[in-house]
Amino acid sequence: MRNCVSRDVLDLLASKWVCLVMGALPNGPMRFGVLRRRLDGITQKMLTRTLRDLERAGLVDRQVFPTTPPQVEYSLTPLGQDLVVLMEAFRVWAEKHGEEISEARERYDARAAEPVRALNAR
Structure with a gap:
């Protein structure tokens, strides 16, 4: 059903960056710059968008401190903490079966690279 x-929730959670941001926050609040350095490869624009999506969904809390310049910290909400438990189980599963998946991909790619043979060819 559309x-x-x-x-809608699965569309949000299927993002690579959502998974990585959520995985970076379980140990407590983190400032934007620290989070960006921890998530090597994410652009400022993508991190901003991901954090806004997570805040909008009630998974991440954004706290602004009245300093110059303003400091902003991000932390998991109780709902986000609940989700991280599930994501951690998924990460453990992926690490446990990563080699099997790599091997299956190699077998598939090898079969796909074989020339197509006619059914009645001998």
């Missing part, structure tokens, strides 16, 4: 709530 308008299914779970589909």
Whole structure:
């Protein structure tokens, strides 16, 4: 169903950057710059968009401190902490089975590279 709530949530959670941001926050609040350095390869624009999406979904809290320049910290909400438990299980599964998946991909790629043979060819 196109308008299914779970589909909308899964669309959010399927993002690589959402998974990595969520995985970086379980140990407590983190400032934007620290988070960006920890997530090697993410652009400032993508991190900003990802954090806004997570804040909008109620998974991340944004706290602004009245300093010059303003300091901003991001932390998980209780809902986000609940999700991180599931994501951690997924990460453990991926690490446990990563080699099997790599081997399966290699077998598939090898078969796909073979020339196509006619059914009645001998």
